[in-house]
Amino acid sequence: MPCAQCGEPFRAAGQGRPRRYCGRACQARAYRARRDGDDRARRAATPSRSSRSRVFDRTTLVRTAIDIADAHGMAALSMRALAARMDVPATSLYRQVSSKNELIAAMIDTAFGDLPLSQPGAAEWRALLEREAHREWELYLRHPWLLEVLNTTRPPLAPEVLAATDRVFAALSGLGLDREAQLSVYLLVSGYVQGMASMVAASRRSARQTGISERDWWSTQRGKLTGLLDSGRYPWLSELAAARPSATRADLDRWFEFGLHRLLDGVAVFVFAP
Template sequence: MNGQAAPRYTRIVDELRRRIETGELTPGDRVPSTREITRQWGVAMATATKVLTELRRQGLVRAVPGVGTVVEPGVRPGRAKRPERPERAAHPERPAPAHRPPAAARRGSTADQTLTLERIVEVATAVADVEGLAASSMRRVAAELEVATMSLYRHVADKDALLLEMMDSVFRRWSFPEEPPEGWRERLELVARMLWEMCRRHPWLAPTLSVTRPQMVAGALPFSEWTLMALDGLGLDPSTAFTAHLTLFNYVRGTAVNVEMETEAEALSGLDAEEWMAGQEPALHAILATDRFPRLRHLATTGYDFDLDGLFEFGLQRLLDGLAVLFEEVARTAAPGYPYG
């Protein structure tokens, strides 16, 4: 490993740590959010998440509900805590405890009395967006809200019920224009891109959505209604129209599943997709050194710029091309005198 550059996330951690140690960021100041980190340093969301997780582990920052991630009140310029205390290094499997008030203080706080379902869903969604759905446990959400875990159960039955509320809240944040585009294709493009952007912002969403056992999420119904409306007047029977709707939905969902997979892989490895691919190049070139795969070897030589958004858009257009053929066939078979013309 000697001579290799440090993972990108550690360089960002060092930079933010420097700002804290020099007083450029003072106690209580907000540090860049995950989205700001992705914009400033050009890294993926998982890398930005790993940055803030490491800063929290080092005791430099804390998450404040409704505010964001801020510099810890106890951190002073030039006196920031050093990472990896000897006693913790001896137990690498034991995670650093989350910074929070004592349990008794949390239970006795007025936060329990002002807790709402909307606030619970907001915090649970924020945690899942950054750290994945598994991190958004009832205990973790309660800790972020600084309330007793049992306080949450007065508003939501369990984690499954909370997930449904999260899904519903995410869908309800989006709305369709009052004046829809003219053509069926433009209308389907609009709904598909809205779903894609939604899954991009909430990587946990696509894997939780089910086609075979659809959840009763009222906020998602306008998306189905919009799609079926776009297919009105094209000669499809209701069953075929709904199948077309499911096909479009499942295409978006199936492609978006890769967002969460990449987020998790990057968080575990500390490498974004580009860095990971760079590490695979020697093995790939060794496999392609023979004449068995000349086309793949040519592609590896010339390079391929993988872009998930581009992949989504390419597939969307081809799917819509296929639907156009279907609609033309339906119109042709419905013409007077068919098949004799």
């Protein structure tokens, strides 16, 4: 019968357990081959030590989380998805943050820190409110997911958010307003900023989910609306559709600036009216 290792024929023993190999040398080689093959399979199935013990710092963790949220929204951010992006076990993330809430607070602080105050120092109340509103507007355009986590009655208590809020109240505190009136002014201005930014965020979210840009969507709608617009019943809208195919960033900033100035004009009347 042939040897199971080398294939050479050998004479089988007449008694006892049937032999598979012609000699001890072939038996040893077969054993080593099985051992090495099992080791290779085990190594392939088990993450390498370098992957399991990959070292990363908190900054890398937070920046990666921001990248995911910027590209896909907060709904796509989970500890498991973050671990997969970083190619590390999910449990290793908790060496840097104790929970997802702590991660989100760190993301907010990092986003705010990337856009420092353009005019640090003391300022007249209106200039300071304008500065804070512009900063908040820019942050929402850069990171639309901030709207999801800050536009709530229970936002993460991130130090940068608390500092921005405190600056507004500090600016209002010298105007003779009581605490309730100060809070109302703060909510009015912040609500305006978030409302304007939410339209931009919604547009980007729709484009991401459908794969259709704002310009392309309006192009298809214009075809459906041609009959209505050509009817003469909506002359202003017909003129607008012909002159402006879609809004640009410059348009958005101009509309935001117009509304903010009118809003603060109203606050000034409220504060200084006799």
